[in-house]
Amino acid sequence: MASMFLLVGFGQSWSLSLSILNMCIISAVMSMGINIQWGYAGIFNVGIMGFTALGGLAAVLVSYSPVGEAWRVGGIGMIISLFLLIITIVAVFFLNRVFRNSSYKYWIIGLTIIIGLILINLFFRPAVQAIENVNPAVTGFLGGLGLPIIFSWIVGGLFAAGVAFVIGKITLGLRSDYLAIATLGISEIIITVLKHEDWLSRGVKNVIGLKRPVPYEIDLQKTDWFISLISYLNSSKLGKVSDSLESEKLLNQLVIEGSSIFVKLNYMILFTIVLLFILYLANKAQFSPWGRMMRAIRDNETSANAMGKNIVKRHLQVFVIGSAVVGIAGAMLITQSGLFTPASFLPLRYTFLIWVMVIVGGSGNNVGAILGGFVIWFVWIEAAPVSQYLIEILTAALHDENKFKLHLIDSVPYFRYLIMGSVLLLIMRYRPKGILPEKVRHS
Amino acid sequence: MVDLVNALIVLLNYIFIPALSYGSQLALGALGVSFIYAILRFANFSHGDLMSFGAMMTILFTWVLQSYGISLGFLPTAILALPLAIFATILFCLVTDKFVFRHYRTKKSTPVVLAMISIGVMFVIQAIVRIIIGPDDRQFFDGQKFIMKAKQFKEITGLSEGLAIKSTQVITIFVTIILVSLLFWFLQRTRTGKSMRAFSDNEDLALLSGINPDKVVFITWLIVGALATVAGTLYGLDKSFKPFTYLGLVLPIFASAIVGGIGNPIGAVVGGYVIAFSEIMVTYAYKKFFIYLLPQSLEPSGLVQLLSTDYKFAVSFSILVIVLLIRPSGIFKGRTL
Numbered sequence: 009m010a011s012m013f014l015l016v017g018f019g020q021s022w023s024l025s026l027s028i029l030n031m032c033i034i035s036a037v038m039s040m041g042i043n044i045q046w047g048y049a050g051i052f053n054v055g056i057m058g059f060t061a062l063g064g065l066a067a068v069l070v071s072y073s074p075v076g077e078a079w080r081v082g083g084i085g086m087i088i089s090l091f092l093l094i095i096t097i098v099a100v101f102f103l104n105r106v107f108r109n110s111s112y113k114y115w116i117i118g119l120t121i122i123i124g125l126i127l128i129n130l131f132f133r134p135a136v137q138a139i140e141n142v143n144p145a146v147t148g149f150l151g152g153l154g155l156p157i158i159f160s161w162i163v164g165g166l167f168a169a170g171v172a173f174v175i176g177k178i179t180l181g182l183r184s185d186y187l188a189i190a191t192l193g194i195s196e197i198i199i200t201v202l203k204h205e206d207w208l209s210r211g212v213k214n215v216i217g218l219k220r221p222v223p224y225e226i227d228l229q230k231t232d233w234f235i236s237l238i239s240y241l242n243s244s245k246l247g248k249v250s251d252s253l254e255s256e257k258l259l260n261q262l263v264i265e266g267s268s269i270f271v272k273l274n275y276m277i278l279f280t281i282v283l284l285f286i287l288y289l290a291n292k293a294q295f296s297p298w299g300r301m302m303r304a305i306r307d308n309e310t311s312a313n314a315m316g317k318n319i320v321k322r323h324l325q326v327f328v329i330g331s332a333v334v335g336i337a338g339a340m341l342i343t344q345s346g347l348f349t350p351a352s353f354l355p356l357r358y359t360f361l362i363w364v365m366v367i368v369g370g371s372g373n374n375v376g377a378i379l380g381g382f383v384i385w386f387v388w389i390e391a392a393p394v395s396q397y398l399i400e401i402l403t404a405a406l407h408d409e410n411k412f413k414l415h416l417i418d419s420v421p422y423f424r425y426l427i428m429g430s431v432l433l434l435i436m437r438y439r440p441k442g443i444l445p446e447k448v449r450h451s
Numbered sequence: 452m453v454d455l456v457n458a459l460i461v462l463l464n465y466i467f468i469p470a471l472s473y474g475s476q477l478a479l480g481a482l483g484v485s486f487i488y489a490i491l492r493f494a495n496f497s498h499g500d501l502m503s504f505g506a507m508m509t510i511l512f513t514w515v516l517q518s519y520g521i522s523l524g525f526l527p528t529a530i531l532a533l534p535l536a537i538f539a540t541i542l543f544c545l546v547t548d549k550f551v552f553r554h555y556r557t558k559k560s561t562p563v564v565l566a567m568i569s570i571g572v573m574f575v576i577q578a579i580v581r582i583i584i585g586p587d588d589r590q591f592f593d594g595q596k597f598i599m600k601a602k603q604f605k606e607i608t609g610l611s612e613g614l615a616i617k618s619t620q621v622i623t624i625f626v627t628i629i630l631v632s633l634l635f636w637f638l639q640r641t642r643t644g645k646s647m648r649a650f651s652d653n654e655d656l657a658l659l660s661g662i663n664p665d666k667v668v669f670i671t672w673l674i675v676g677a678l679a680t681v682a683g684t685l686y687g688l689d690k691s692f693k694p695f696t697y698l699g700l701v702l703p704i705f706a707s708a709i710v711g712g713i714g715n716p717i718g719a720v721v722g723g724y725v726i727a728f729s730e731i732m733v734t735y736a737y738k739k740f741f742i743y744l745l746p747q748s749l750e751p752s753g754l755v756q757l758l759s760t761d762y763k764f765a766v767s768f769s770i771l772v773i774v775l776l777i778r779p780s781g782i783f784k785g786r787t788l
Contacts, residue, residue: 189706196702423582424578426578428574
C-alpha cells in the first residue's frame with residue numbers, strides 16, 4: 009500500500025498523494041465505525057451518509073463564529089420554538105405512559121403532536137424568515153459557537169450518537185432489514201434538512217472558509233522559519249542555481265509547493281492520531297468480555313438470549329458507538345476541506361463505498377477495515393484515470409470520431425461503479441471474510 | 452355551490468389524480484419488492500435500479516421502433532416497446548440470479564447477507580445504465596400529451612377551475628389495474644400461483660409436497676422483471692427518465708411494502724397508495740382550496756402547506772416509523788403471498 013502512495017507521489021505529485029492519503033485515513037475511520045456495527049454485531053446500517061453529514065454539521069456549528077445580528081433578530085424565536093419542541097416531546101412521552109392501556113392513546117398523542125407543531129410554527133416561521141434575511145449573501149444563518157474546530161470531532165460523534173439512539177430505539181427490536189430501511193430513510197431526511205434549512209446550515213448556499221486547526225499556506229509562505237526550513241531541505245538544488253534572481257524565484261516556488269505539503273502533513277498527523285486512538289479502543293473492546301458477548305450475540309442470538317444477554321440493548325449500544333465513530337469521521341472530513349456542501353453527500357459515495365471497504369477489508373477485523381478503507385479509496389480515486397487509459401488502448405483501432413469510442417470516453421466516471429460493484433460481489437462470493445479475516449482468540 | 456365544486460376540482464386536479472398515478476407506480480414497485488421478499492426472503496435494494504434498467508430498455512426499443520417509423524398514433528410508442536423491454540429485463544434478472552443470488556440461496560445465507568449482495572448488484576446496474584444511456588434526463592414520451600386540457604375542461608363545464616388529465620396518468624392507472632388483477636388471478640387461480648403461495652408460506656412443507664423450488668424462483672424473477680420494467684417505464688413516462696431518481700424511489704417503495712405488510716401483495720398495493728396520497732396531501736399548498744371555500748375576510752395569507760415539497764422523503768419515512776411502532780407487521784399481516 010505504501011508503495012502505491014510513493015508511486016502516485018513520484019508519478020503525479022506529492023500533494024495529490026498526500027490528499028489521497030488523508031482521505032484514506034478518514035475513510036478508514038468511517039469503515040471502522042461500520043465494522044463495529046457489522047463486524048461485531050451484524051447490524052446493517054445503510055445511513056452512513058446521514059451520520060457523516062451530522063459530523064459535518066457539527067464542524068460548522070462548533071467552529072463558525074456566531075452571527076450576532078441573526079441571533080438578535082431571530083434568536084428568541086428559535087429558543088422559544090426549541091423549548092416548545094422539548095415540551096411537546098416530553099408531553100408525548102408522558103401521555104404514552106399515562107394512557108398506556110387506553111384505546112384512544114394514539115389519537116391523544118397525535119393531537120398533542122399536531123397542537124405542538126402549530127404552536128412551534130407560530131414562533132419558528134417568523135424567526136427563520138428574520139434570520140435568513142440577515143445579509144443572505146454572506147451569512148443568513150445563526151452561525152456557530154466560534155470554538156476551535158477540533159472540538160467538533162467530539163461534538164460530531166455526539167450528534168451522530170444521539171440520532172442513532174433514537175433510530176435504534178425505534179427499529180432495533182424489529183427484523184434486521186427494517187433497521188437498514190430506517191437508516192436509509194433517516195439519512196435521506198438529514199441530508200434534506202441540511203439542504204433546505206438555511207437558518208441552520210445555509211443549505212445549498214454552502215458554508216465556506218471554516219477555521220482550520222493547522223496553519224494556512226499563505227501565512228506559512230511569509231514566516232521566516234518555514235522559508236529557511238525549505239531552503240535548508242533544498243540547499244543542494246538551490247546551490248546549483250548561481251544567479252541570485254533565479255534562485256529567489258526557485259525558492260519562492262519551492263516554498264509554495266512546500267507549504268501545501270506541510271499543511272497536508274499536519275492534517276495527516278492529526279488524523280493518524282485519531283485513527284490510532286479509535287483503533288486502540290476498538291481492539292480493546294473487541295477482545296474484552298464485552299467483545300466476546302457481542303460475538304456470541306452475532307453468531308447465535310437465541311443462545312445468547314438464553315444466557316441472559318439483553319440483545320436489543322446490546323445492539324442499541326453497538327449501533328450508537330459505531331455511528332458516533334462515523335460522525336467523528338464526518339467532522340474530520342469537513343475540517344479537512346474547510347467547506348460544508350450538503351448537496352455533496354451522495355449515498356453512493358458516502359454509504360455504499362464505505363460498505364465495500366468493510367467487506368473487502370474483512371468484517372470483524374479492525375485492521376482489515378482500515379486496510380479496506382485505504383485500498384478502496386485508492387482504487388476509487390485512481391479507477392477513473394486507469395479506466396480512461398484502458399479504454400483508449402482498447403479502442404485505439406477505432407477512429408477518433410467514432411461514436412462508440414466517444415460514448416465510452418464520456419462514461420468513464422461510471423466505470424468506477426462497475427468496478428466497485430464487481431469488487432463487492434467477487435469478494436462476497438470468493439472470499440466472504442475479506443482480505444484480513446476476523447481473528448478469534450481462544451483463551 | 453359553484454365554489455364548492457371548484458374547490459373539489461382543485462383537490463381532484465392537484466391531489467387525487469397525481470397521487471393515484473404516483474401511487475400506482477409505487478404499488479407496482481412495492482409488489483416487486485414484496486415478491487422477492489416472500490419467495491427469496493431478502494430485502495432487494497437493487498429494485499429501484501432494476502426499474503431504471505427496465506425503463507432504459509423501453510427507451511432503447513422505443514428509439515429502434517421510432518427509427519423504423521413505427522408509432523401507435525395518439526398512444527406513446529413506449530407501450531409497443533414494453534413487451535420487448537420486459538423480455539430483456541427478465542433475461543437480465545435471470546442472469547443475475549444465476550451468477551449472483553443462486554450461490555447464496557444454496558448456501559442458505561442470512562437475509563442480511565443477501566441484502567448486502569443486492570447492494571453490489573445495485574452498483575453494477577447503476578454503472579450499466581449510466582454507461583449505456585448516460586446520466587442525463589430523457590423524455591421518451593410521444594403521442595398525445597393530454598386527454599383533457601385544463602382549458603377544454605373550463606370551456607365544457609364553465610367552471611373557473613380547470614381539470615387537466617395527462618394521458619400518461621390514465622395509461623398508468625389502466626396498466627396497473629390490468630397488471631394487478633392478472634397477478635391476483637394468477638396467484639389465486641392457477642396451479643403455479645398456488646404453488647408459489649405455498650412456497651412462501653412454508654418452504655419445507657412446499658418442498659415436501661413436491662413443488663420444484665427452481666421453478667418457483669424462475670417464475671418469481673419473471674414476475675419481478677415484468678413488474679419492475681412496467682413500473683420504471685410508467686414512472687419515466689409520467690415524469691422523465693433520469694437514472695439518479697430511481698435510487699431515491701427505493702425508500703418510498705420499501706415504505707409502501709412495509710406499511711402494507713411486506714411479502715403481502717394486497718398490502719403492497721394498498722401501501723403504495725397510502726404513501727403516495729400522504730406524500731402529496733401533506734406537501735400540497737392548500738391556499739387555492741381555502742380561497743374557494745372560506746369567505747373573503749378569512750382568506751389565508753400563507754400557502755397553508757404542512758411541509759414543503761422538499762420533505763417528501765420525510766413523509767414516507769414518518770409513516771414507515773409510525774407503522775413500525777404501532778403495527779410492526781404492517782396493515783395486512785405480512786410475510787406470505
